[in-house]
Structures are given as structure tokens and as C-alpha cells.
Amino acid sequence: MFAWYDRHGRTLPWRRRWPELTPAYHVWLSEIMLQQTVVATVIPYFLDFTRRWPTVCDLAAAPAEDVMSAWAGLGYYARARNLHRAAQIVCSDHGGLFPQNVEGLRALPGIGPYTAGAIAAIAFGQPSIVVDGNIERVMARYFAVATPLPAAKADIGALYATVRPDERPSDFPQALMDFANAVCTPKAPGCPGCPLADGCAARQADAQRDFPVKPPKKAKPVRRGIAFVALDSDGRAYLQTRPERGMLGGMLAFPSAGWTDADQAYDRDDPSASAPFAADWALAGRPVAHVFTHFTLDMDVAVARLARRGDGPEWQTVRPASLPTLMRKVWDAAKRA
Numbered sequence: 101m102f103a104w105y106d107r108h109g110r111t112l113p114w115r116r117r118w119p120e121l122t123p124a125y126h127v128w129l130s131e132i133m134l135q136q137t138v139v140a141t142v143i144p145y146f147l148d149f150t151r152r153w154p155t156v157c158d159l160a161a162a163p164a165e166d167v168m169s170a171w172a173g174l175g176y177y178a179r180a181r182n183l184h185r186a187a188q189i190v191c192s193d194h195g196g197l198f199p200q201n202v203e204g205l206r207a208l209p210g211i212g213p214y215t216a217g218a219i220a221a222i223a224f225g226q227p228s229i230v231v232d233g234n235i236e237r238v239m240a241r242y243f244a245v246a247t248p249l250p251a252a253k254a255d256i257g258a259l260y261a262t263v264r265p266d267e268r269p270s271d272f273p274q275a276l277m278d279f280a281n282a283v284c285t286p287k288a289p290g291c292p293g294c295p296l297a298d299g300c301a302a303r304q305a306d307a308q309r310d311f312p313v314k315p316p317k318k319a320k321p322v323r324r325g326i327a328f329v330a331l332d333s334d335g336r337a338y339l340q341t342r343p344e345r346g347m348l349g350g351m352l353a354f355p356s357a358g359w360t361d362a363d364q365a366y367d368r369d370d371p372s373a374s375a376p377f378a379a380d381w382a383l384a385g386r387p388v389a390h391v392f393t394h395f396t397l398d399m400d401v402a403v404a405r406l407a408r409r410g411d412g413p414e415w416q417t418v419r420p421a422s423l424p425t426l427m428r429k430v431w432d433a434a435k436r437a
């Protein structure tokens with residue numbers, strides 16, 4: 101595996117090769133950003149965060165709204181809130197140094213077993229268990245694990261420990277991740293040239309695509325909501341910071357209704373009934389489509405153009421880069437209306 105990694109492993113801004121270890125701050129930041137997000141999307145955010153906040157204590161001292169704004173577009177915004185809280189704990193309770201073991205790391209907000217294992221291995225060279233979705237796929241195929249996910253996770257973790265070498269503990273999980281990405285891919289594994297082919301049980305049974313075994317897929321429910329874009333005579337929009345808890349928590353957003361459990365209901369026969377204030381609201385063409393992990397959203401967009409200047413801090417010049425992706429789509433639809 102290391103021979104493959106040394107030739108083909110990716111060069112990434114948060115990566116160093118054994119025996120040099122990546123700072124825990126960089127491992128942690130990149131791992132949180134990479135949850136549910138692809139590497140190409142994360143790279144500019146990682147570079148921006150580390151330029152603005154070179155140390156974990158710089159991040160801890162930053163205003164929450166700056167952190168949320170810098171995170172805008174990455175999605176899963178609870179990650180950003182937990183990131184900021186964890187930075188504050190590391191800085192205030194641990195003197196700016198991350199705990200060096202899995203238990204200590206897991207006590208920090210937003211750090212689960214995978215992320216704790218990854219930081220312990222990559223930043224501190226510890227022989228922890230590091231099994232993300234990519235490594236899970238390689239292990240499930242190599243050992244032909246018949247138990248469906250997620251029940252198979254414990255078995256896969258135990259199998260990982262049996263193949264984990266003593267040498268280069270920080271490189272091993274990174275090598276496996278790159279290998280899974282480049283060779284043992286979900287749909288078209290490159291078995292003929294694979295350095296693990298001789299020992300791979302799935303390959304020997306010609307059943308690579310049958311692993312990992314997944315539970316039957318459930319169809320995602322579709323929700324319908326509405327967002328309200330009001331523009332004043334200066335072209336400024338009415339924006340609110342969403343409540344800390346819940347969908348898009350803490351993010352700047354247009355007022356909306358009907359799509360989260362905490363929302364006011366949305367009556368499609370009377371769209372303006374859930375508007376933030378009375379105005380001449382008009383629906384803007386087709387709804388905006390957005391996919392969340394657990395549901396698909398069709399969001400109607402209502403637009404109102406006011407003849408007066410808006411009064412209050414909610415009236416702001418729209419900076420799309422500060423908005424979550426759903427609200428950027430809403431803004432685009434409003435501009436087309």
C-alpha cells in the first residue's frame with residue numbers, strides 16, 4: 101500500500117508525509133470540512149480558514165458571524181457552530197493544544213469516532229481505527245463482509261485493526277483513502293492493476309460491486325416551502341440570521357416557511373400568509389430545488405419590491421458568498437423574476 105501511496109498519493113494542503121506530522125489543527129479542520137463534502141470543494145475553504153485564522157486560538161477568538169460567513173456554501177452548518185465551540189474549548193481548556201488521544205478528542209463538540217481516530221493517527225501517529233466511507237468500501241471488498249451497513253461497521257473496524265501495519269501510522273489511513281478514491285472506486289474498481297488483488301475476497305469471487313452490502317434504499321420525502329425576498333428602493337434585501345438550532349442554523353437567510361419542523365405552515369393557496377410582513381408578494385416562476393440528506397425540497401420564491409427604503413439592520417446588500425447554497429439559489433431565482 102505504501103509503495104502505491106508514495107507514487108500515486110494526492111498532494112493536499114493539509115497533508116504531510118511520515119515522519120513529519122500534519123498539525124492537529126489542520127487535520128481537524130480538514131476532516132470536519134470533508135464530512136459529506138468532496139476534496140475539490142474543501143480545498144479553497146481550508147486555505148481561506150487557515151489564512152484568516154492561522155491557529156486554533158485565532159479561530160476561537162473570531163466572531164461567530166465571521167466563521168459562519170466563511171463557512172457559507174459548505175453546507176451542514178452545525179459543523180461550523182461545533183467547529184467554533186471546539187476551537188474555544190481547545191484554546192481555553194487545553195492551552196491551544198488538541199488532546200492526543202481518541203477519548204479526549206471525542207469530548208470536543210462535533211468530533212465522532214471516525215474524526216477522533218483520524219486526528220489521533222494523522223496528527224499524533226497513534227494506531228487508532230480510521231474507517232471512513234472509502235476505507236469501509238475497501239475493507240468490505242477485501243474481506244467480502246456479508247453483513248449490510250451500518251451493522252457491519254464494528255466488524256469492519258476490527259478487520260482494519262488486523263491489517264493496520266506498525267510502520268507509518270499517520271500515512272496508512274491516508275494511503276487507503278487515496279487508494280479507495282483512485283483504484284477501488286464505488287462503481288468501477290480497477291482490479292486488474294490493484295496491488296491488493298491477490299488477497300481480495302470480493303475480487304476472487306468476481307463480486308466486487310456487491311460489497312459493501314447496503315441496506316435497501318428508502319425514497320427521500322419531498323417537502324415544499326417558500327422563501328420571501330423583499331427588496332427596498334436601494335436594492336437591499338431583507339435578511340435574517342436563522343436560529344442557532346435547526347436547518348441552516350446561525351446562517352444568514354431570506355425569511356422562509358413550511359420546510360422545517362419549526363416553521364410556520366405554508367399554505368400554497370395563500371402564499372403571502374406566511375410572509376414576514378405585508379407587501380405586494382409575487383411568486384417567481386418555478387420553485388428552487390435543493391437536496392438535503394433526509395429530504396428533497398421544492399422552495400417557492402416570493403418577491404416583493406418596496407417603493408421605500410427599508411428600516412433596520414435586516415436590510416442588507418446581498419453578498420451571495422455569505423449565504424448558504426439554498427439561499428443563493430433563492431436569490432438567483434428572485435433576480436430572474
Ligand code: SF4
Nearest residue numbers: 284291294297300303
Ligand atoms: S481487487 Fe478490486 S475490489 Fe479488491 S481491493 Fe482491489 S480494486 Fe478493490
